[in-house]
Amino acid sequence: MRYEPIDKELFITNRKRMVKELKSASLAVFNSNDIMPTSADGTMPFHQNSDFFYLTGINQEESILVICPDFPDKKYREVLFLIEPNEMLEKWNGHKLTKAEARDISGVETVIWLSDFHKWFHHMMAMGGVEHTYLNTNEHYRSDVVVESRDSRFIKWCRATYPLHRYERVAPIMAKLRAIKQPQEIELMQKAVDITGKAFKRVLGFVKPGVMEYEVEAEYIHEFVRNGSRGHAYTPIIASGKNNIVLHYIDNNLKCKKDELLLLDVGAEYANYNADLTRTIPVSGKFSKRQKEVYNAVLRVQRAAIKMMSSDVVYFDFHKKVEKIMEEELLKLKLITSQEIKNQKPGQEAFRKYFYHGTSHMLGLDVHDVGNMYAKMALGSVWTVEPGIYIREEGLGIRLENNVVIQKKGVLDLTKNIPIEADEIEELMN
Structure with a gap:
């Protein structure tokens, strides 16, 4: 092994x-x-x-x-x-x-x-x-x-x-x-996350206009295996340009172009335990004004979501609150209007055009781990937090995903040491 x-x-x-x-x-x-x-x-x-x-x-x-x-x-x-x-x-x-x-x-x-x-x-x-x-x-x-x-x-x-x-x-x-992780399991998941973080930092120094998505995938697997992982926790999503509005794009076969974003939904496996990380980076090494505007909106939603997570919260109630925060951000971005919000019907909310997936899932021995999504978030359970904004008309998709452990007071963010601020990503890429 x-x-x-x-x-x-x-x-x-x-x-x-x-x-x-x-x-x-x-x-x-x-x-x-x-x-x-x-x-x-x-x-x-x-x-x-x-x-x-x-x-x-x-x-x-x-x-x-x-x-x-x-x-x-x-x-x-x-x-x-x-x-x-x-x-x-x-x-x-x-x-x-x-x-x-x-x-x-x-x-x-x-x-x-x-x-x-x-x-x-x-x-x-x-x-x-x-x-x-x-x-x-x-x-x-x-x-x-x-x-x-x-x-x-x-x-x-x-x-x-x-x-x-x-x-x-x-x-x-x-x-x-299995929903409630033992301390030793958390350590193994932290190891999977740390390996993923090393690979992400390697990729930040590699990505530039002209590289192929599959070349980026190869950089990840190189770092995973050399650090004791068997490889990807799941089929990696290396999505540049218009591909980053597709949630599960796995072809990874296009050329990364100048001024595009590259969405990286990739995690390492370690000792059968999994990491599940998403970051979105500028192919050119610098976000455009609009890209950074949307990026920071997603980051604000994620941080607000993480602050709400606790053992007193039921996932689906939590997700509804995240949707309301996302609605406010989309309004600021002028992607939806107050009139659209006023006229919307249940299940057909205006925000769903740009945010059309769940905020979180449990993580562990399986990437979408087992557990009761209708129960309160258990102490010791591990969750992803992954809001995203996908603007088809602009060919622009951004998702950010961290992995957190529910504790008595707040959460332990296993991914806290992996770069996520737009300025830090630009600095590391340049």
Whole structure:
């Protein structure tokens, strides 16, 4: 692995917190992700199931965690199943975890080879006094997946094999737990943010008229990898000119031109945790008067939004207040009029022409992390703050995004050391 070893106490604590949420006489199963195919014999880079990693720290495919807190034999209350290393497998694909290594990473003492899973699972289901079987699914509110996952296949098999058992959903429990970051998780996210900041500063010294968007992307990945990241936390958005009014522009194939803006929505991954940063910079190294005017309006909205964030705030109420602040800024910019505001209808507000996305989302092991958007912002939860103004008629789009932790008093801005003031960006570019 590229990252520094994580203290196994994090994963031990996470499992203890999860067990407290289970009903008595329960068994819970968590699967690793599959290695996904491309075509022919090609595969995508492996990315671990976030829930599985959260509970084990294991970054290996074909792995299963079974937790049965009330099992009579304490040795089998936590069991990790792993693929058995063999000489041929390691010749082709490299090292696989030994039982001792898996124990050191996860803190799970009982590790059994995956080839014995069905025998042991049947023993646990039959002899463990199991009344509630918790199975995992992807219940993310933005999920639209048609590919069958390892979890989905396991659910089918389990229901067919044990049709009379009582099944429960573990996804809501995991979402509740993962929304509140432990101090060690915050440290890992800070590392991802710091790597992102280093890359952004590198890009500030690289961008000039004539460079290609994909060349800028390459500067980011260079700095990410050399600092221990596996790469981008998500598909990078390197959007120059008219592309920066497109929220998820990912082609990154145009030439950056003089007098244009370059919107950079790019974050590093570190130890499976993610940063999500957006900055908008002038290709020429200096903002025009109009560009700076709009830029500072977005920055004021962001700073006002950050000041409003607390554990007493519900996200959707917060977002509505941000929209009102944005409305005032758009009025000052003469993009909307008082008459338009007076005549607007709910859902068709004048500001929506120029600000048409949410202010924030949760961040963690997933870029759009799990959690309840209708609940109050939990202490220890991590959020993005990313207002933007997109003026199609001017071919001008600006978004600024920071990552903050909700604390008892205000927030901790993980991105506070990354340049954001227009004057500072100009100075660093020149």
